[in-house]
Amino acid sequence: MPRRSKPTPFASTTHRREIASLAARMMAEDGIDDYGYAKRKAARALGFGEGDLLPGNDEVEAELRAYQAIYQDEEHPRRLRELRGIALDVMGFLADFNPHLTGAVLDGTAGRYAIVDLDLFADSAKDVEIMLLSRNIPYDISEKRLQDGQEAKLRIEWDGTPVSLAIYPPLAERQVRRNPHSGHQHNRAKAGAVKALLAEPAIPAAPVPF
Structure with missing residues (x-):
């Protein structure tokens, strides 16, 4: 998937959230325990680069806890x-x-x-x-x-x-x-x-x- 053009500040926030959400799902479903690896893999899957778009570990952890509470509640x-x-x-x-x-x-x-x-x-x-x-x-x-x-x-x-x-x-x-x-x-x-x-x-x- 080709990389997307440089995002605006608003789009950058949205992209960070998308990456954090996908990284969290990968960690919950696929057994990935390395935040950095999960973020990079999610960014590549979404067609983004690995620069300033990457969310912080706290953002991914928040998404991970939310995912587990909603989709894996039992x-x-x-x-x-x-x-x-x-x-x-x-x-x-x-x-x-x-x-x-x-x-x-x-x-x-x-x-x-x-x-x-x-x-x-x-x-x-x-x-x-x-x-x-x-x-x-x-x-x-x-x-x-x-x-x-x-x-x-x-x-x-x-x-x-x-x-x-x-x-x-x-x-x-x-x-x-x-x-x-x-x-x-x-x-x-x-x-x-x-x-x-x-x-x-x-x-x-x-x-x-x-």
Whole structure:
């Protein structure tokens, strides 16, 4: 699709909204968890460039929450609860490594095919690998570039759901970081906080600070 001519300020606002809306739908339906990738893909699909038209992550998140509330009003809360339950199970299994839930499963925007993101804190990433091997749990080592402070990133499956294990040294727990996908502060929740979320009668519409 050919690129469109440079928009007026009014059209630019409309285009940003269109991109944000489509990016949100892609995240909800296709399991995309990277805001930047979703925005660029949506812009290309709509025939726009990738310059100033791209909406902010907050705009996409607002559209994502709206989409889930309207089109996935029954499916999304049920699936989110399932994912948080899986997260809690894995956190119990990996309790020796001080696991914390992060990402979309924590903040409530997890899509249909979301990955459960856990941060682990260990003296050595090998300690985590040895435990997985001792329990006959297959895992893959991520080939992607590691984020600041990460020692390794592993991926396992738990009840058919992919779980990402980002491994940090123990002191990294005190550091405040940014989520590389959303740009927001990287919130974490311990097992007790996840249990509290599961005990609530309804899924909160906004992230809960921990």
